[in-house]
Amino acid sequence: MKFDELDSKMRVYEIADDYCVLPGLYTVARLDGRSFTRLTKEVHQFEAPYDTRFRDLMLETVEHLMNCDIDIIYGYTQSDEISLLFAQQENTFNRKLRKLNSVLAGEASAKFSLLLVILAALTVEFLNYPI
């Protein structure tokens, strides 16, 4: 079988579940620290309910995400959550959800882990708004 033939035959399986962020909508990626209750109370005794050092680490993570070559026009953090508003015409990775999800989760987890010198993970979900 020729390479081109094999390529087009297998590509179908690769993109069968390829969801994209819908065009023209205001999209927010919401990241959430995974098991940060344990991280903030057992692993690292942060002040409760509000620790300025934890806040600064989250803020630095937001700043990093806003400099990852994705057109994010507004970033916001509250508790262990980060919300990122995408520019309406943002088209990185052709808006493929699997790419955006993995890059944002990877960059946020890596940055936060490096700052705290401890392994931490953040998850991502996407929300779309018509206005």
Ligand SMILES: Nc1nc2c(ncn2[C@@H]2O[C@H](COP(=O)(O)OP(=O)(O)O)[C@@H](O)[C@H]2O)c(=O)[nH]1
């Ligand atoms: N000590 C402390 N904990 C915080 C702070 N900000 C967020 N948290 C904790 O982070 C957790 C976030 O909640 P949630 O995402 O629902 O829990 P998770 O599933 O364990 O990540 C809660 O347990 C909060 O108390 C803070 O400034 N200080």
Ligand SMILES: [Mg+2]
């Ligand atoms: Mg959480």
